[in-house]
Amino acid sequence: MSFRVVHYINQFFAQIGGEEMAHVAPEKREGPVGPGAALNTAWKGEAEVVTTIICGDSYFAEHEKDAKEQILAWVKELNPDLFIAGPAFNAGRYGYACANICKAVQDELGIKVLTGMYEENPGADLKEKVLMVATTNSAAGMRKAAPTMAALALKLMKGEELGASCEDGYMPNGVRRNFFEKERGSTRAVKMLLNKLAGKPFTTEYPMPSFDRVPPNPAVKDLSKATIALCTSGGIVPKGNPDHIESSSASHYGEYDITGVMDLTSDKYETAHGGYDPVYANEDPDRVLPVDVMRDLEKEGKIGKLHNLFYTTVGNGTAVASAKKFAAEYAQKLLSAGVDAVIMTST
Amino acid sequence: MVKEIERAGIPVVHMCTVTPISMTVGANRIVPTIAIPHPLGNPALTHEEEKVLRRKLVETALQALTTEVEDQTIFEPKL
Incomplete structure (x- = not known):
């Protein structure tokens, strides 16, 4: 039957x-x-x-x-x-x-x-x-x-x-199934690379999540009148990391006042990031968050003003949903503070 | 994060070393930087040379912010 x-x-x-x-x-x-x-x-x-x-x-x-x-x-x-x-x-x-x-x-x-x-x-x-x-x-x-x-x-x-x-042949449905591949990982990776270099089709074993798109905003008209804010995913924080931003999978972001700070120095600032060698950022945090140069440009009248607050978190294994939430929140703060443009730095 | 800032209506430039990631996440104005652990610096240079380098990078970012773009655009700094 x-x-x-x-x-x-x-x-x-x-x-x-x-x-x-x-x-x-x-x-x-x-x-x-x-x-x-x-x-x-x-x-x-x-x-x-x-x-x-x-x-x-x-x-x-x-x-x-x-x-x-x-x-x-x-x-x-x-x-x-x-x-x-x-x-x-x-x-x-x-x-x-x-x-x-x-x-x-x-x-x-x-x-x-x-x-x-x-x-x-x-x-x-x-x-x-x-x-x-x-x-x-x-x-x-x-x-x-x-x-x-x-x-x-x-x-x-x-x-x-x-x-x-x-x-x-079905669409991935979120249920993980174990199986043995015929070839070991290194062989598969090299084959994939060769196909990619040769412009031939290849199938990734780890598809990236898809991201939506936001159209670009109009350009800044007059820099000399613009307030510009610095933000980073490179984990720059005041020395001692007062808000305990995690070195990976950050659960929050920090907001810090740099009124009167002309240069980020190693005695007052450091990085909380656990995903890259912190030696260089700790030696001179301007290497990640360029406060010194922004102050010079402010003094010379090239930009109107450097915003007195910077926003920072650690972008190391941090969930896309968390990053989205952090930035959506501080973007509103930047907006109500009258910030005209943002420079975001990433490590 | 750049996208959420953009979504809020503020123009934003992303300065990063791994620009393909920036393209993937959807930054519209992108400036390539020096290296992952020191995007805006180079410890091999003297302090003064390094600051000149950083200034060039930041000026490229400012140039990106004052340039109208329709699509994702990478602004190469002239170093």
């Missing part, structure tokens, strides 16, 4: 129509429709799509509650071994629908689910809640996506343990 699968697709993949038919309400058909056939082929009789549920992308987006209610009622009655949706590639509403209907089936009916889409599809926001195969951004990737989804689906239905995301 083969495993029974219910497949969810949109109006486009059911060949009902494109955007002009995106309003169609959910309907249920026996057997595979569209991409379901490719899944059946890949399963070679071990599993089969018994029912296909089709729903217009706009209908799902605009009547999410009704659509979910109807689909959940059908899936409950059919009680399949797996509910599979898509793949949606880079179709935004379709991806949203696939991810959300999968989540509802999984959470409310306790049935295993799987979907697939492009990693930048808005539906992929749920990748830590719903198992998703990473696909290309267009339906041209179906030939590759269908077998990957089919293989992963079979594993789920058989109750087999999943491999790592890079082995089984």
Whole structure:
């Protein structure tokens, strides 16, 4: 006996129509429709799509509650071994629908689910809640996506343990899985480097977190009238580190008054940073926070004024969320103090 | 941190040695500096020479602050 699968697709993949038919309400058909056939082929009789549920992308987006209610009622009655949706590639509403209907089936009916889409599809926001195969951004990737989804689906239905995301082709979902690499780390690193140097594709084993962007502010019009503040992640603090800023993973920042201070000297200032050799910064803290030069420029009238407070923390293993919080807070202080521009130094 | 300052509406220049990190985190005005443990100095120089170096770096930062940019821009100091 083969495993029974219910497949969810949109109006486009059911060949009902494109955007002009995106309003169609959910309907249920026996057997595979569209991409379901490719899944059946890949399963070679071990599993089969018994029912296909089709729903217009706009209908799902605009009547999410009704659509979910109807689909959940059908899936409950059919009680399949797996509910599979898509793949949606880079179709935004379709991806949203696939991810959300999968989540509802999984959470409310306790049935295993799987979907697939492009990693930048808005539906992929749920990748830590719903198992998703990473696909290309267009339906041209179906030939590759269908077998990957089919293989992963079979594993789920058989109750087999999943491999790592890079082995089984799903999007990293925050669950760590150990496995043995075929080659040791140094070999992999050198290969990666050679590919990079040769301009060939390579895959990092430690993707950097993605950062958002803020558009640049207009330039300072007249420096000679501007108040400029110094800030640093290099850990410059008054000697003795009075606020106990941690040498790594800092939990707070410091605000220090430099009114009348013409030069940062080793008897009054030092660094609290534990992530670089502190000898040079301790010898002359101006090497990190250039108070001496700023005072000269102030005296010469090149800048209006050096702000009397500087803000400092230790950027050593400090969480992005903490750094964001510190700076968001002191930026407001700088703003209300009438500071026109900031020089941030990092080590 | 540069981004939060920028978000608050204050133009900001990031002086740092590892400029690719600055690019990644999203600083818009960037000035490359000397070395990680002494971004605005060089202990191999005399105290006076070092201050001249630091002044050039800070002047580049000020130049960055007075320059309109549309996108992330690295301002190379003339040392």
